[in-house]
Amino acid sequence: MKTGFSVFLAAVIALGLSWFGLVYGPLKQLGGARETTVLQSSDKWPMQPTGEATLGLQVYRANGCAACHTVQIRQTGAVNTLSITDLGVHKAADFKDFITSLMVVPELMNYSNSIVGSLNQWNGSVPKLLFSGEDIATVSLLGDKLKAVGVKTEARVVATGPDIARGWGVRQSVAADYLYDTPVQLGSLRAGPDLANLGVRAPDANWQLQHLYAPRSLVKNSTMPAFRYLFSVRKIGAQPAPDAVVLPKEFAPAAGFEVVPAAEARQLAAYLTSLKANVPLYEAPFTPITAAK
């Protein structure tokens, strides 16, 4: 009898602890997640998706897209950068001399190789990256020194990491990005590119539809399967359908026929074009590129 009770007790403790770890803990951490505010702006994030995009997430799920795609950008760190945007009255050559003369300043001395080196073989075209590193003090000091001689610079915070370098996004994905996703489809295998910022890269719904119907009509030798069953091929009626997919000749149906997306395909395209991770947040700051000043 005694053993029975200890087994029972052990089971209660084991199950109880897992409940705390797997249910209560995450709920406490993220259960109350709400919209956040975009850095240096009063805009809210994330944006409420349209009804079509919300349905599109279910189509994405049903078709197993997450088997080959992730929707999560990773970041390993961030650097502060300083770029020259306007040389003022200076010429590239005398500017190099000026920069070299600045390197006696103790705070800059450590970086002199990289700063002066970045100007090797520079022909004076702007914007020109001058410094990139974690040290924000160096950026502001260098910026001040250059401002004093009439050179305009721009300081930025830039996220770094392989995903960012691949052009998949400008910052890491954070929990808030998935606020309206049920279920969240992070994905774990990358047979294809990450899609978290796809709506910025490929904002055209027609491109998405054509790519879903015939990936190879847009990306040569694409290994992505064609999702033909999300479309119907039908005889052109009195008028061609307004949303018929325009295809290059070798992918087009027989003359007199057209490829029309089903509701699911349109919802999926709406979901794909809604995928954006392009605003700076408190957890993932960066300096957005604004129109050239």
Ligand code: HEC
């Ligand atoms: C068997 C793996 C596989 C599956 C399943 C798959 N894809 Fe892909 N996907 C790829 C590969 C590989 C590429 C890169 C080649 C290309 O662009 O066609 C790609 C590219 C893409 C692109 C272009 C991305 C870019 O940055 O240009 C989009 C959008 C996309 N897939 C969406 C989807 C959607 C939506 C589904 C589900 C309906 C899906 N994929 C299912 C492998 C897959």
